[in-house]
Amino acid sequence: MSPDLDERTAARRTSRSSQRPAWMEKPRPVTRIAKSLALALTVAMVLVPFWTVLATSFAPDRQIVDNGGWAFWPDEWTLRAYGKVFANENTTHAMLVSAGVAIVGTALSLACTVFLAYALARPGVVGGRPVMLLILFTFLFPPGIIPSFLVVHELGLRNTYWALVLPVLVNAFNLVVVRGFFQGIPEELYEAARLDGAGEIRTLFQIVLPLSKAVVAVVGLFYAVGYWNDFFRGVIYLDDSSMWPLQTVMRGYVTQGQGLSDSQAVDETLVQAPQTIKMAIVMVATVPILCVYPFIQRYFAKGVLTGAIKS
Numbered sequence: 001m002s003p004d005l006d007e008r009t010a011a012r013r014t015s016r017s018s019q020r021p022a023w024m025e026k027p028r029p030v031t032r033i034a035k036s037l038a039l040a041l042t043v044a045m046v047l048v049p050f051w052t053v054l055a056t057s058f059a060p061d062r063q064i065v066d067n068g069g070w071a072f073w074p075d076e077w078t079l080r081a082y083g084k085v086f087a088n089e090n091t092t093h094a095m096l097v098s099a100g101v102a103i104v105g106t107a108l109s110l111a112c113t114v115f116l117a118y119a120l121a122r123p124g125v126v127g128g129r130p131v132m133l134l135i136l137f138t139f140l141f142p143p144g145i146i147p148s149f150l151v152v153h154e155l156g157l158r159n160t161y162w163a164l165v166l167p168v169l170v171n172a173f174n175l176v177v178v179r180g181f182f183q184g185i186p187e188e189l190y191e192a193a194r195l196d197g198a199g200e201i202r203t204l205f206q207i208v209l210p211l212s213k214a215v216v217a218v219v220g221l222f223y224a225v226g227y228w229n230d231f232f233r234g235v236i237y238l239d240d241s242s243m244w245p246l247q248t249v250m251r252g253y254v255t256q257g258q259g260l261s262d263s264q265a266v267d268e269t270l271v272q273a274p275q276t277i278k279m280a281i282v283m284v285a286t287v288p289i290l291c292v293y294p295f296i297q298r299y300f301a302k303g304v305l306t307g308a309i310k311s
Contacts, residue, residue, distance in 0.1 A: 055071050081276035116175060151167075159237070182212065
């Protein structure tokens with residue numbers, strides 16, 4: 001190869017690199033430092049409050065009283081607050097209620113969302129467009145509290161655990177994401193399954209779902225977090241406080257000092273330092289979801305972004 005040709009090739013490469021968009025260029029040191037500082041600040045804003053809640057739940061009562069209700073590092077690590085929480089029957093029953101509602105609700109919501117999304121994703125479905133428009137209408141204009149309460153009351157769901165599940169069985173956003181993901185699957189796979197004699201149900205379970213683990217995992221996490229964190233429906237639909245889920249019990253105790261046994265009212269130590277019990281209940285309600293996130297995190301970008309972009 002001649003030297004002139006080498007020079008022309010190098011010149012073309014230099015001109016191409018100079019024409020790259022700004023977002024493709026390597027960031028300058030100042031930009032990288034600024035991004036690192038912003039990331040560190042964001043992480044600190046998340047971790048410091050969480051650590052304060054955790055430390056307060058393990059701190060002794062006298063330290064909480066002396067520090068005005070909080071502790072950043074316990075003088076003595078104690079499980080007394082957690083013992084009070086788990087020794088109370090109302091709290092342990094509320095934990096079982098929340099776990100049951102989250103498991104059953106997530107399973108039913110995933111099943112309904114997957115089946116409906118698959119039906120709306122296939123071309124030529126009778127009534128598919130009107131149903132999709134109706135779903136998008138509910139997404140843009142959600143029902144109010146009073147109409148929802150009247151519907152639940154007229155259906156006889158009040159004071160039943162189904163009132164915590166059926167009104168929010170299918171989320172419009174999750175449905176749109178799953179439908180978009182199904183539409184992104186190559187049409188050749190559907191045609192190959194049809195040529196092999198597979199029906200719609202078999203195609204869904206043997207072709208579509210194995211390719212959709214990411215979006216199903218992410219949507220399942222969204223549903224589980226929604227059911228686990230919901231406290232408002234327990235307040236308006238369940239008159240019997242013994243049926244309340246954990247979040248409703250936690251809300252009553254943290255905001256009104258209710259939720260544990262009546263014996264705490266005569267416990268001088270708890271009257272002096274109720275913050276330890278509050279923070280212990282907050283941690284008990286938070287940890288189960290935190291334990292699930294690491295297993296689902298790797299699916300987030302692939303599941304949500306792909307479904308949203310292709311929808």
